Amino acid sequence: MTGPQQVKAIAGKALNEADFVGVIKKALKENGLDIDTSDDCGLTPHPSEIVTTDSLVENAHFNRNFDRPYDIGRQAAVVNLSDLAASGAAPAWISWTLNLNPQWSLDDVYELTQGMAAELSLHETQLVAGNLTLSPGPSVISVTAAGYLTGQKPLLRTAAMPGDEIFVTGRLGRATRGFLSPTVAFRRERHRWRPHLAESAILASTDGVHACMDISDGLLLDASRMAAASEVAIQLESSLIPVIGDLHTAITGGEDYVLLFTASPKTNLPSWAKRIGCCAPGSGVYLDDRPVHAAGYDHFLRGTD
Amino acid sequence: MTGPQQVKAIAGKALNEADFVGVIKKALKENGLDIDTSDDCGLTPHPSEIVTTDSLVENAHFNRNFDRPYDIGRQAAVVNLSDLAASGAAPAWISWTLNLNPQWSLDDVYELTQGMAAELSLHETQLVAGNLTLSPGPSVISVTAAGYLTGQKPLLRTAAMPGDEIFVTGRLGRATRGFLSPTVAFRRERHRWRPHLAESAILASTDGVHACMDISDGLLLDASRMAAASEVAIQLESSLIPVIGDLHTAITGGEDYVLLFTASPKTNLPSWAKRIGCCAPGSGVYLDDRPVHAAGYDHFLRGTD
Numbered sequence: 016m017t018g019p020q021q022v023k024a025i026a027g028k029a030l031n032e033a034d035f036v037g038v039i040k041k042a043l044k045e046n047g048l049d050i051d052t053s054d055d056c057g058l059t060p061h062p063s064e065i066v067t068t069d070s071l072v073e074n075a076h077f078n079r080n081f082d083r084p085y086d087i088g089r090q091a092a093v094v095n096l097s098d099l100a101a102s103g104a105a106p107a108w109i110s111w112t113l114n115l116n117p118q119w120s121l122d123d124v125y126e127l128t129q130g131m132a133a134e135l136s137l138h139e140t141q142l143v144a145g146n147l148t149l150s151p152g153p154s155v156i157s158v159t160a161a162g163y164l165t166g167q168k169p170l171l172r173t174a175a176m177p178g179d180e181i182f183v184t185g186r187l188g189r190a191t192r193g194f195l196s197p198t199v200a201f202r203r204e205r206h207r208w209r210p211h212l213a214e215s216a217i218l219a220s221t222d223g224v225h226a227c228m229d230i231s232d233g234l235l236l237d238a239s240r241m242a243a244a245s246e247v248a249i250q251l252e253s254s255l256i257p258v259i260g261d262l263h264t265a266i267t268g269g270e271d272y273v274l275l276f277t278a279s280p281k282t283n284l285p286s287w288a289k290r291i292g293c294c295a296p297g298s299g300v301y302l303d304d305r306p307v308h309a310a311g312y313d314h315f316l317r318g319t320d
Numbered sequence: 321m322t323g324p325q326q327v328k329a330i331a332g333k334a335l336n337e338a339d340f341v342g343v344i345k346k347a348l349k350e351n352g353l354d355i356d357t358s359d360d361c362g363l364t365p366h367p368s369e370i371v372t373t374d375s376l377v378e379n380a381h382f383n384r385n386f387d388r389p390y391d392i393g394r395q396a397a398v399v400n401l402s403d404l405a406a407s408g409a410a411p412a413w414i415s416w417t418l419n420l421n422p423q424w425s426l427d428d429v430y431e432l433t434q435g436m437a438a439e440l441s442l443h444e445t446q447l448v449a450g451n452l453t454l455s456p457g458p459s460v461i462s463v464t465a466a467g468y469l470t471g472q473k474p475l476l477r478t479a480a481m482p483g484d485e486i487f488v489t490g491r492l493g494r495a496t497r498g499f500l501s502p503t504v505a506f507r508r509e510r511h512r513w514r515p516h517l518a519e520s521a522i523l524a525s526t527d528g529v530h531a532c533m534d535i536s537d538g539l540l541l542d543a544s545r546m547a548a549a550s551e552v553a554i555q556l557e558s559s560l561i562p563v564i565g566d567l568h569t570a571i572t573g574g575e576d577y578v579l580l581f582t583a584s585p586k587t588n589l590p591s592w593a594k595r596i597g598c599c600a601p602g603s604g605v606y607l608d609d610r611p612v613h614a615a616g617y618d619h620f621l622r623g624t625d
Contacts, residue, residue, distance in 0.1 A: 035452055038430040043447060046437035050447055057448035059413045059466070061369075068415040068449045068464065075455060108364045110373040112462040114419070121343050128347035136351040143362035144373045144464070145355065147340055150380060152457010157417040159373065159449070159464035161364070 053244055054171055055101040055228055056162070063164045064107070067098035073116065073153035084123045086206040087156065088130025094231065095160035096138060096210035097272040101229035103170035103219030104162030105212060109135060110144035114155040127156075138212060166219030170227035170276070175245035179225055179277035179294040183257065184214040184287055187234055191268025192260040208272040214287060215274060223282030230275050234266040235307055237275055238300045245277075248297030250304070255291045266302075358549055359476055360406040360533055361467070368469045369412070372403035378421065378458035389428045391511040392461065393435025399536065400465035401443060401515035402577040406534035408475035408524035409467030410517060414440060415449040419460040432461075443517060471524030475532035475581070480550035484530055484582035484599040488562065489519040489592055492539055496573025497565040513577040519592060520579060528587030535580050539571040540612055542580055543605045550582075553602030555609070560596045571607075 036052055043050055051057060056065040071077055071094070077087045091111065099106050111131070115124070135142060175181070193204030211229070218224045226245055230237045234256070242249045258265035277294055278284060300307050341357055348355055356362060361370040376382055376399070382392045396416065404411050416436070420429070440447060480486070498509030516534070523529045531550055535542045539561070547554045563570035582599055583589060605612050 032452065034426055035429055038426050039433045039450065039452075042430050042433035043437045046434070046441040048437050048441060048446055050450065052450070057415070059448050060446070061366075061412065064366075066413065066415055066449045066466075068417050068451045070417045070419055070451055070453050070462070072419060072453050072455045075453070107366065108371065110362070110371055110464050112373050112375045112417075112460075112464075114375055114377060114460045114462070121339055124340055125343035125347050128344045129351070132348045132351035132353050136353060141353055141365070142348060142355050143364050144371045145344065145357070146373045146375055146462070147337065147344075148375050148377050148380070148460070150377045150458045150460070153455045155417075155419045155453070155455070155460050155462075157375070157419070157451070157460075157462040159415050159417075161371075161466070 053173060055098040056104065056169065058169070059161070064161055065099070065102050065104050065164065065169055066159060066161045067095055068157065068159040069094050069098065070155055070157040072155050075153070081202045084126035085130035086203065088127040089134045089206060091156045091158050092131050092134035093208060093210050093272060095158045096134070096212060097229045097231070099160055099162035100210050100212045100215035101170065101227055101274060102162070103166050103215055103227065104164050105216060106138050106140040107161045107163050108141050108143045109158060109160045111142065112146040112148070112157045114148045114150055114157070116151065116154045117149050119154060138210070164219070165216045170215070170219055170224070172226050172228040172241045173244045175226035175241055175247050175277040175294050177247050177294055177296045178280070180280055180290050181249060181251070181275070181277045181292045181294060182284070182288045182290050183230070183234070183273050183275055184211045185271070185273035186257040186259050187230065187271045187273065188259040188265025188268060190270035191264050194268070194270070195264070205270060208270065210272060211274045217285060218274070218276055221278070221282065221284065223279040225277045225279070227274055227276040230271050230273055232269045234275070235300055235302070241275065242298060242300055245294070246298065247294040248299055248301065249292060249294055250301045251292040253303050255289070257289050358478060360403040361409065361474065363474070364466070369466055370404070370407050370409050370469065370474060371464060371466045372400055373462065373464040374399050374403065375460055375462040377460050380458070386507045389431035390435035391508065393432040394439045394511060396461045396463050397436050397439035398513060398515050398577060400463045401439070401517060402534045402536070404465055404467035405515050405517045405520035406475065406532055406579060407467070408471050408520055408532065409469050410521060411443050411445040412466045412468050413446050413448045414463060414465045416447065417451040417453070417462045419453045419455055421456065421459045422454050424459060469524070470521045475520070475524055475529070477531050477533040477546045478549045480531035480546055480552050480582040480599050482552050482599055482601045483585070485585055485595050486554060486556070486580070486582045486597045486599060487589070487593045487595050488535070488539070488578050488580055489516045490576070490578035491562040491564050492535065492576045492578065493564040493570025493573060495575035496569050499573070499575070500569070510575060513575065515577060516579045522590060523579070523581055526583070526587065526589065528584040530582045530584070532579055532581040535576050535578055537574045539580070540605060540607070546580065547603060547605055550599070551603065552599040553604055553606065554597060554599055555606045556597040558608050560594070562594050
């Protein structure tokens with residue numbers, strides 16, 4: 016995996032994602048455009064359509080020594096479908112561009128597509144456009160997914176309110192436990208996630224549900240993003256957090272793709288909604304009443320956001 | 321520029337785009353999915369929405385010794401907007417993923433975004449989602465553009481009929497003349513194209529207009545694709561073809577982004593529609609009654625399709 020030091024060494028200096036996003040927003044604004052980078056998906060001019068885009072980069076998000084093309088294809092679908100779930104949308108269609116290192120064989124591309132297609136067919140979603148290029152660097156798989164809202168409006172990470180309870184839709188830690196494992200068989204455990212679209216559809220139509228996002232970079236880091244976006248403090252109770260493996264790994268490791276959401280007390284929620292704490296006036300994230308740094312996986316420093 | 325030999329040397333063998341597209345379609349089909357790769361855009365489940373996606377790869381589609389970030393940003397927008405025009409759609413929104421080599425500075429990204437935004441603002445189109453990653457290889461800019469049909473149905477390259485006349489919406493050759501120039505100032509001429517969206521909107525609502533596509537890889541190669549897709553012969557008259565520079569360069573060079581379309585005789589067309597020949601029963605492309613090989617720029621062999 017490309018770590019922070021390696022990327023910094025390539026750059027010759029530390030790179031700051033916020034700086035890049037800043038100049039992008041500035042250039043757009045000077046041309047009368049705007050982009051909302053605060054949430055998992057962007058709104059399109061179509062009132063019920065939203066869109067998200069993500070790339071997987073070889074040696075950053077996947078490593079061909081450990082990850083099979085089939086799993087990489089599934090991953091490319093899941094990370095984008097999970098962003099749709101986070102926003103309360105059902106998938107409508109996906110497009111992808113494959114920029115492949117020429118070491119990828121026909122069989123590799125066949126298996127990659129099998130993984131993408133298997134995931135899409137579970138959700139009755141079509142791949143409607145594609146583009147294939149070759150270049151000698153790390154392979155890059157870029158996916159754009161469009162979805163239609165299942166409720167009246169999108170779920171946002173800005174909507175948490177003091178007094179809300181905070182929930183997750185599944186257990187945390189499997190992906191990181193797999194990722195850290197020295198054995199190939201266990202490393203493949205990290206691919207055993209799914210986009211929580213069914214849960215999303217219920218949350219989007221449940222009165223009392225407020226903020227929602229998916230946990231891609233670890234509970235603590237993503238909770239700190241929700242706390243900042245919503246201008247609330249988030250207080251987590253370690254004994255309530257459903258984990259696989261040890262707690263520290265589970266709450267700081269990424270790629271679990273469960274939903275993190277808030278709701279008013281007494282909201283009627285299914286049993287898969289596991290309460291892990293509450294929201295209060297203030298800012299930041301607290302674990303068992305102690306403030307925590309936003310520890311998690313900084314994708315940009317490892318080569319991606 | 322990465323040429324055919326260089327890509328072959330990297331691959332260790334010649335790569336065939338059709339082989340890759342074949343295994344992708346096979347894997348999709350085995351999962352109950354299908355993708356139509358015959359046209360410029362794909363249809364989405366939304367009845368009037370279509371989508372296209374394209375990548376620009378450093379040292380294949382652009383070269384930072386000659387191409388300014390501003391022009392690269394414009395190019396990324398234009399190639400996708402031109403595909404929407406080819407299909408008879410007006411742009412609705414765009415997303416992009418930037419996979420940048422860390423040599424790109426903040427100023428470079430600012431200027432790249434300026435170019436993208438300037439083009440989008442001309443067409444009142446928003447950039448609604450983005451993603452930024454870093455990796456040490458050539459930079460890759462992937463764009464997905466969605467559009468809404470301006471007519472009753474999409475314009476297709478399969479719809480040419482024997483007896484149709486065939487037209488272009490502008491002059492050919494400027495981009496290639498610029499590309500081949502030894503001077504930076506002239507090389508920048510290649511960026512003086514625009515997506516023919518205004519022309520597209522008229523064609524999509526004109527009775528008698530049949531097939532349409534954009535010329536991205538040279539008139540002869542793209543006409544051969546239309547001939548094959550529509551199962552007609554296309555007969556071109558060299559004296560009618562509007563060119564900038566010499567004829568051979570203009571009809572074999574790419575990146576002109578004008579529309580190539582067919583219409584029944586006596587169709588009422590604006591003056592920018594320049595008749596260059598006609599369609600007949602048969603197959604292939606003829607120039608002044610001589611059959612021509614489908615000569616043009618094979619993007620896959622230079623590193624992209």
